[in-house]
Amino acid sequence: MIRFPKPDFESGYVLPETQTVAARAAGWETLDVVLLALALAVGTWLVLKHRRRGGIVALMLACLAYFGFYREGCVCPVGSIQNVAQALGDSGYGVPLVVLLFFLLPLLTALFFGRTFCAGICPLGAIQDIVIVKPVRLPAWLRHALGVIPTLYLGVALLLAYAGAGYLVCRYDPFVGLFRLSATLPMLIFGGGLLLLGTVVARPYCRFLCPYGVLLGWASACSWKRVTVTPNDCVQCRLCETACPFDAIRVPSPERESEARWSRVRRMGLYLVLLPALALAGGWTGARLMRELAAVDPRVELVAELDAEALGVKAESGSRSEAFRASGMSEAAARAEADEVKLRLHRAGLGFGGFIGLAVGLQLAGLSIGRRRVDYEPDRQHCLACGRCFAYCPREQQRRKQGSTTEDTEDTKGTRRLLCNMKRAVGTREGRS
Amino acid sequence: MTDNDQKQTSRREMLRLVGRVGVLGCLASLAGMLTGRLRAGCIEAGPACKGCPDQDGCDLVTPPTVWQLDPAKCTQCGQCATDCVLAQSAVRCFHTHALCGHCKLCFGYFEPGARVLSSAAENQLCPTGAIQRRFVEDPYYTYTIEKDLCIGCAKCVHGCGMFGNGSLYLQVDHELCKNCNECSIARRCPANAFERVPVSEAYLLKGQGEEEGH
């Protein structure tokens, strides 16, 4: 049954079909996953076995070109956390397998081999990595303070996705606009600003914003294998001390302790006693924060608009309330839905805030433990496995020399320079003592 | 001293092992939960189930999906033209000719109140002149959309839907759409007309066999 019979054309006019261009075929998505897995494998090999920055840079540029500029940023593991969270909260939403794999693969890699994904595969990391010009060292206190932000961001983003209120991380992805050569002005300023900042503060998004980095960091903290500065044993030459632009190399603990043991223990005890209070404060803050943030949900937005209209504030054309009235849905149902979202976020915020409070409390307590460290080693959680420190280590230079021919390559040139430096450094130290 | 160090090291290794197993368990149960639910049947009304009458035909995992907008829900607010992350919106006007009345006076083409039915700028509705009007035979005309010019503002959709048969409507054109994880138009769409559809049925074209009531 055709509702509109064809006009009685006599000239033999044939109705044209509506032309559509097919979406990118599903096969391509499979290719994305395969390439991701391949890149992770190659990256891991480069970082743990090959140990050369050059290879990592090559991989990074390749991934930036493919995942960044060619695939234009979607879907990326950073965003995938929200799909997973939404699937947990909304039984009507299914995560496509591709997205699930994008979420899992880098995490699994981190769990066994460290943050290879950050080192050379993530396009967001890569674009920041290539703009590092003159990294400054940030003081530890600042790193600790800013380090809370990603966890917070992760929590907020996950909760909003869980409640179905949208994908915050994707919305405020600063670099995806650069990959597409098309961004709104605010996002352009945000992304450009981060890159500008990134010339002196290395990878600011990765370290102080990226929510997926938090998960990778946790996984990496208990990884099976990991990046080391030196291929075998540390000679304590201190040459690698300034090698890391991300301040992720931990130096050996001093011989004598700056603080008496009992006072440290006492303070740790105090923080442990304070834990419940911190968790409570966190919970209260989280609940409050999430209730406010519920305003970004379209359903809550609609009710806010209806309320505003009831107070006599005219909504502009094309508003949610206008479309809502056209849909004929009952206002009570809309309100119930919005209340449900708010309640859900409120409850989830309570739990998550408590968790943050707990985590920060534990970190505070942990800062009171004097952990003994004898060698220079990368921080398990924060090392991005970029491989910059390798070339600074004299033992590494030795290893490479033994393995390579006598050709005067860039590497050996660097080694010569470094060994010379090392001698100088050791000389000053001896001279002082 | 060394003995103490070793003890400490092994203790930490142990802790790490526990942590590793814990994280692994978390990830495995997460993956199991998300795929297991799909395996158990269909998630209700999810993209996996689109187009199959019963649950038997469902895929075991959710197929890749793309964004599309449901013309039945669209209110022609005009935001598709401004809210896309792309400078040129991926939403464009589509035309189902089988629904078209082939009017001489087309309200998707002419300004309401146009006095002369000519293609002069002052008579045309489309801000970019993206609609082509051609004479077929008395009294019928045909209208086609120049895709490259269309900005997806839905002005013509509004006119055609209000006075005519609604043969003009908006669709996400997958030639342009980047398939963002979160579609920025979908987020602001006042009518919640955007949804994810399986990549195999990427368009919701009007007039596909069904008879609509009016």
Add this chain to the structure above:
Amino acid sequence: MSADRTTSWRETAAWMVLGVAGVFCATLLVLMLASVVQMRNAPPLDTPELQALRELVRQQPEREGLQAQVQALDLLARRAHFAGGNALRVGSGMLLVGLAVLMGAAHVLRESRVGVHAPEKADDAAAADTAPASRRALLGMLGVIVLLALLIPLLRNSPAPVVPPVPDNGAPPVEPDGAENTPCLWPNFRGPGGLGVAADGDPPLIWDGTTGSNILWRTAVPRVGFSSPIVCGNRVFLSGGDASLREVYCFDADDGSLQWRHPVTGIEGSSDKLPDVTDDTGYAAPTMAGAGGRVFALFATGDVVALDHAGERLWGRCLGLPDNPYGHASSLIAFEDLLFIQIDDNNGGRLLALNVADGTTAWQVKRDVEACWSSPVLIQTARGPELILNGNPNVAGYDPRSGALRWSEECMSGEVAVSAAATDDIIFIANEYAVLVALRVTDGPERLWEYDEDLPDVASPVAGAGCLFVPTSYGLLTCFDAATGSQHWSHEFDEGFYASPVLAAGRIYLVDMEGVMHVIKAGPTFELLASNPLGERATSTAAFVGDRIYIRGAKHLVCIGAARE
């Protein structure tokens, strides 16, 4: 030696490239930003000139040359739109290449400097000393987050949600259709539907107007009136007036400050002749009504005005001077987009429905009744909402949308001033010298029970909790079983009642003429919970919104509520 020379040559080249690329990128960036800002602020397709010209063509289609101008401008605009987009695309590509070159040069420069800086002087203490600072920083960060959570509501500067938008799941069945769209929680005389039942909230039990205990504010009302307050959002509206002027007042519900007063003057068709009114009816006896961001007021002169919440008049109209022995007293009630006015005077009665948008008459029905002073109430029945009008001699139900008379029952007599009470589809109606009768209205009026002693003549009854409470002007309050009409209890108070009782939070609130509000448990056994003096006489029905009571005394508008600690 040779290595050094190479290095310096590379360095020089890198510096040059860096400089050129830097200047190139900076220039491009500035140009592109300017273009983006311009496209954003003035989209070429949306130039005001083009819009104005198109409008001109529409108005003066015959004018020569206009069309050509539009066409030329339109072409320019389209070109600018598409060219702008293309330029930005090309520009960003070029910028990207420029940045790549810039970064390449910067890296070459950095490479050439690697190794120049030796590790810094060792200060072993520094490593250990970071812990306390980090601890402080972490705690500081926590503080910042908590502060942020506290500040966010302020930063969002949204209008404070003054209207608690919560008709709970158990919204009262008497609430008329469309009430959920209105922000007015006490929209008219005797609250939602005009039935004297407060939807929710827990008003205080005890206060004392003479000492100020649990009195939130008390504001003088400029002109007298027997009308009751209505509450929309965080505003309380009242009407007042005397022979010289009739006014509408708006008070802030939170602090009682008088927000504005609107003199009802200059209404077309309103004559200078004033009606004959008695002192205990006055010029402002009808209570106002509020709906959809508007409030409406009617006066004994027959003038009706619609105002917005800011006090601007939307329309005003004179319905003609009512010919009424005491003065017009029937209150307003609004439903959907109609405002209902019952004018039963010596000329016979009529029921008017005015469009709230412009005050035009949507429909009007004639009523064959004597003069009366009762107010319409709105109930929900199986066949939709129904407007119940008490009159002499008929009680009648109307379809509020069309004005069609659904039923009518002859049972009243005397000077009818009492309005109906209702539970579901049973209405209770009474008047002195007539009868108290319970009518089931769905299947034609069916008399359920009757009672003919101790009848009210000013205050209206209220139904709820399975009971019907009937006050009289000589101080007797009687409680009946709503279903059977059997009398549960009866209690004589010292003073009589002109104000109507309100059922709120399972209690009956009833103020006597001396301003003492009695709180009685709403149930089949009599239990006087409290008697609270207002400090002045009171004859108007109070408004109950949330946990507060707004009541008009002889001179003041008073807000009763639990004082905040």
Add this chain to the structure above:
Amino acid sequence: MKTRGIWIVLTLVAVAVVIFLSLRRGGPRVPQAYLYDVEQYREAETQVPLPYKETARWPLALREPRAVAVKGDGPVVVVGDRVALVLDAAGEELRRIELADEPRCVAVADVVYVGFLDRIVAYGLDGEKQAEWETLGEQAYLTGLAILGDEVFATDYGQRVVWRFDAEGKMRGRIRSASKSDGFVFPSPTFDVAADGDGLWVVNSGRRRVEQYSPQGKRGTMWGRSSMELDGFSGCCNPTHIAVMPDGRFVTTEKGLPRVKVYAADGTFAALVAGSVQLGQDAGLLDVAVDAAGRILVLDAADRSIRIYEEQPDDG
């Protein structure tokens, strides 16, 4: 030196955040040029007097009411949802006739003629099925019925003809346009017919006019002009329905800008009965009938009701 750098960096971040937040405010606005605007025509409706008032509204217990007809001062018949409702003059339901299929149009004299997609079925006012007429073919799509004398006329949108039947359902002939270049055009299914002493009045909606035909199919006068103004027919295909008043005037309804209007017997605009303010902006097709007392019955499918309009001098 080092700390100063950090503070510079922090300031940079803060400035970036502030700029970002300040730009976020407001969100993108849709340019005026992208919005479809017919407000001035709606505005025009409010500038004219409305001599007809809606005196009653009869709610219908139908999900999708399709058509309405009235027999002089007698019963009103509404069809939709596979049922025909017979109402009295006050809107009370007298009878409910179950139908086998989805009805499209209706006419009533002593018999109720219900038009389905491709055929007409006659029922008695008592609800008894009297006759089922022959199908009009696969292409048929009936949209309107009218009774003239003892003959029944049906408009067929699918085949662009008006069918002529005798009371028994025997086809007597068909009315089709004389020439294609000046004939019937129906971009959408809006093809209605009404009858009075002068013959048939057929809506040629694609040309925005009403044409008079003799029962034999000879075209007589025609009236109506295409215009967005109040006195003309707006849109691509209006009017959608027509009815003739006892005094020979016409009532027409329009979609797009929903309007019910009265035209004088010579086709000049007489009055606006109701416009989009009264009917709502999203009213669909509005069938219309007029009873012997001159009451206008408008079937408002969106509101699922019949609106009764009566001429009232003035309410003072």
